[in-house]
Amino acid sequence: MSLKDEWDRLDSETRRWLLENPACLVLPPAMSAKVSKDAQGDLARDPHGQLVLSRDDRDFIREKAEAAGTIIRVPTMEYRFFDTAALPVIRTASFGMRAAASPDEAR
Secondary structure, three states, X not given: OOHHHHHHHOOHHHHHHHHHOOOXXXXXXXXXXXXXXXXXOOOOEOOOOOEEOOHHHHHHHHHHHHHHOXXXXXXXXXXXXXXXXXXXXXXXXXXXXXXXXXXXXXX
């Protein structure tokens, strides 16, 4: 049984939680109990009783979350590294030597 087949049977709180957590591989115990209670078929569980989401289930939740607008996509071409220092701007000094300017001078 897949989550896609059970989606309409889930209560709105459970669906909202799934849409807000689309990267979840294994549902927490409380959420697993809610989904199992509403489901008609057997869903795969791990040894701890938690529901294990299949690749199809995760793809389905991601599609639903994208349609609902709960996933914020970061542009793929822009990378920001917060742990690196600003690079100094190299400018040519008056005697042909190079001098490094501070990042504040470069602005």
